[in-house]
Amino acid sequence: MRKLKIVILVFLLAIMHTTITFGQLELEDLKIDITITNFQYATNFQGTNVYTKNGLSDINTTNPSAFSITLAENVSYEDAKSQLEQLFLISKMNGYKMTDVIQQDTLVNGNKIFQISYTETDESIKYKNYVFNAFIIKDKTLIFFVSGDLDNGIYIEKFKQTFYALKI
Known part of the structure; x- marks a missing residue:
């Protein structure tokens, strides 16, 4: 079931990647402060950069702590918000207990953002995941x-600090 969650996340991002036209801003243009987490670049999966504690060696492990970043052009605020809400619903549908849910629409440096954080647990297998998902739209990116x-x-x-420290 846990691998299914990762596959579904990657599937959603792949759909987003294949249905959206990417513009001139590339992941390489984005300044990501990995010193905050000390995470290492692990891989690029269809336009999504993934970072884990040990980088590439974590890719085949089950459920490593990780963060990922995807860029897309011409995505509406509503569509992006819907994608994050879908990730939340998938976790619920997979039977996780969802607690400490916080959703927020706000502005950061004049750019609209949406963020959602929550804890998903499955006590039967001693699984506890603290989730923070967010997006920011700058210009059309x-x-x-x-x-x-x-x-x-x-x-x-x-x-959270890594997200707020992103620089274009």
């Missing part, structure tokens, strides 16, 4: 940030 902390919450605030 969407920056889509997805993260999961499976290390007892030690990274969740750092994931």
Whole structure:
């Protein structure tokens, strides 16, 4: 079931990637402060950069703490928000108990953002994931940030800081 969640997330991002025209802004243009988490670049999956504690060596492990960033052009605020809400609903449908849910629409440096954070748990297998997902739209570019902390919450605030520190 856990691998299914990762596959569904990648599937959603792949759909978004294949249905959206990418513009001149590339992931390489985005300044990501990985010193906040000390996470390493792990891989690029169809336009989504993934970062984990140990980089590439974590890719085949089950449920590593990680964050990912995807860029897309000409995505509406409503469509991007719908994608994040879909990730939340998928977790619920997979039977996770959802707690500490916080959703917020706001402005950061004049740019619209939406963020959602929550804790998903499955006590039967001692699974607890602190989730922070968000996006920001700058001009016509969407920056889509997805993260999961499976290390007892030690990274969740750092994931938030990493998102807020993104520079174009």
